[in-house]
Amino acid sequence: MAEVRIEHVFKRFGAVTAVDDFNLVVKDGEFVSILGPSGCGKTTTLRMIAGFERATEGTISIGEHVVSSSEAGTFVPPEDRDIGMVFQSYAVWPHMTVAENVGYPLKIKKVPKEERERRVQAMLDLVHLGEYGKRYPNQLSGGQQQRVSLARALVAEPGLLLLDEPLSNLDAKLRESMRFEILEIQKKTGITVVYVTHDQSEAMAMSDRVVVMSMGVVQQIGAPHEIYTSPANKMVADFIGLINFLDGEVKGDRIFLVGNDSHSWANKNGLEGEVTVAVRPESITMSADGGEFRGVVTHRFYLGDSVDFRVDVNGHIVRVIKKGSDIEAFPDGSTVYLDFDQVMFFKRN
């Protein structure tokens, strides 16, 4: 198993900087997700680790080996990096059977036939495809093909597993169960995983740590709960979960909502002038009899397990999510009181 070190890595395509000073150490056996919107540089980063892109600057090491270093001019091709990789498009070879697909890395390594067959079968059993060895990929469903791809990536027992949006071609239910399967397999094998996704719930649910990227720059690295409860900046707060951004201002040493004096917060971070007050819809308590802010319900959306409200507080439209399915407790036009919990403040730009 291997530790991955990425130090001061840049990737430039002409004038465009796709990855800007990326630094990360993935510990041995750790599951790290790189999360960000499309075009943020997450896939480019993964492809540099795999060796499909050459870093313009910086050093990448896998285990003991420096696999890419711009200063030393080192560049180890993908086939010599001892990694397994799962692609979004599965990349299962259509001209080979399932067993041939999974056995290919062992065939390249010249593993004897009997041992190869035994290991392929063990791997297929692990991904619940024990009976499918003789089939061709076009006889399998998308989820099954993705399991073939996973088995092929793991069969040679590489030190590092890279996954590039492996679940985004699957339907919602299958995605949930595959999350669980991937985690189970990671636990069993103890392999180091770098997982690229644009789906924040996937990243949150699966990872030990999450790297949030935007426009080529790492915004924050942390455990899922850290990223959720104390986002480093507005971008991270916005990207992870739902959040209200309300216009606020600093008056003296307190922060107020613009045009509202009913409640204020201590300015702990020493912000100045215009600020953004951020609060998650589920961190707001709504009641009919008194609280920090007074507002009027303008819209309600029934979501089954909860109700999604829009409340007008002096012109600030606040989204409030209230658990339970009692939609009639606060009808449209009724006056309500809101209490904000876990409020965050950012500089407004």
Next chain:
Amino acid sequence: MRSRINSKTIVISVSVLLLLYFVVFPMIILLYDSIMLDGHVNFQNYANVYSQDVNWKALTNTVQLSLVVMIVSVIITFPLAWLVGRTDLPGKKGFRTLLVSSYMIPPYVGAIAWVQLLNPSVGYINSILRWLFGLETAPFDIYTFWGLAWVLTLFYSPFAFITISRAMEKMDPTLEEAARVAGASPLRTVLDVTLPLMAPSILAGGLLVFIAAGSCFGIPSIVGMPGNVEVMTTRIVTYIYMGDDAGVRDSTALAASLMFIANALLFGMTWMMGRKDYTTISGKSTRPNIVELGKWKIPAVLGVSLYGAIAVVIPLGSIVMTSFIKSMSKDIGFDNFSFEPWIPVVTSAQYMESVWNSVVYGVVAATIGTALALFVAYLAVKTNIKGRSLPDLLTVIGGSTPSIVIALALIITFSGNFGLNLYSTMWIIIVSYLVKYLTMSVRTIAAALSQVHISLEEAAQNAGANWLRVCKDIIIPLIAPSVVAGWFLIFMPSFYELTMSLLLYGSDSKTIGVLLYELQTYADTQNASVLSVIILAIVLIGNLILNKVSKGNVGI
């Protein structure tokens, strides 16, 4: 609602009937004539022709030549397509254009060029080599089996190049990347993944070359016949030129054999391509994995350049140069170049009439053809009428039938025996162009139509437009670039067509291809070169327009 169904049904049935009458009917008559005599089944003509050594030899020559051309084309083309498509070869775009450009040169112009370069008496390359090495005799003779194979390969390998490089572009690059992370070297990846996945396309490209080489008349007639290297097409023409009923009947036997071989191969190919399902789910479009050539960069550039020079630059250069030589008997030098040779050609009323004829026939064929292609494509792509792809299939059959077979079938059918007599008129030539080239236009327009979502039409119908109105206001404006492209895809090959024109022209309907062929046969190299340059110029302009309207997606 009623009027919409009616206008649609009428327009579509008329196109189907036209296609049946002009494509299917003549071929049935040809087949019928080849096996029936005075109302009885009679294979005497087959026995006649194949008992003669010259015809049997023509058949074996055709098969051997086509095989050689096919194999060599694929062997040359695969690395070229890979270098241009998947590596960091400098100047890839220019090389790609260069490599497909011999596709737009009329084959017989290429043949004329290679005769100028490699004929044993005064070929430019032969003369240079003799002077360089003080040789007694010319080192190369173009008028041989291998000379013919050489020219056919250079002119038909773009068929393979286009098919193979398209397949390479379409292949999901992560399939190769998966092999790399599995531990395979770049070469091993090509052998284990790229080649097997592309095998059907490679075979398809090869078969296209095989069929094209076997059906070609222009190149064998100019390069093969002087050295008595006969192939099926040249034999068919010889029989037709005999002019009597027996000659025509013998030619039908040869033509039917050729048609059978070509169509059998095509259907075999389609069946094979459809059999293996290699479609895979493709995710986001990753940039194709570009292989870095490193130290092989310079050799690769040199290799591709050399091929480009041999296939395109040298033959075209030879033709252009010859067209400006004042006196063919003098040495080549700057004082021997001028516009003088051009004057008699461009001022000759007889020559210019042929140029004009070709332009007119091309325009008429392209215009009728585009209208037909629109209906055929619409029917195949946009409706769910039973048998909707039948007309499309008919145009494909027309396009895959060797030109010489089409010409013969039209002669037999439209000489008045079955009502319509078009013989020696411009219309029989135009019909032949339509039969042969309609399919290219249909393909282009169908591809564009399939991009127009049905909801756009339905929205117009909701707004109250009938079907013809929907076509005029919604569909045609949206697919306009492809319609223009489809027009040129009929116009250009029609403009420089040789084989069918040669068999179908009358005293008033001589085309530029026929004129050029005559000049070459009378050994008037000079005028032939001038006319070739005129053809090339017009084809080049047509291609530039085509490239512009289709944004580089379609070209000949």
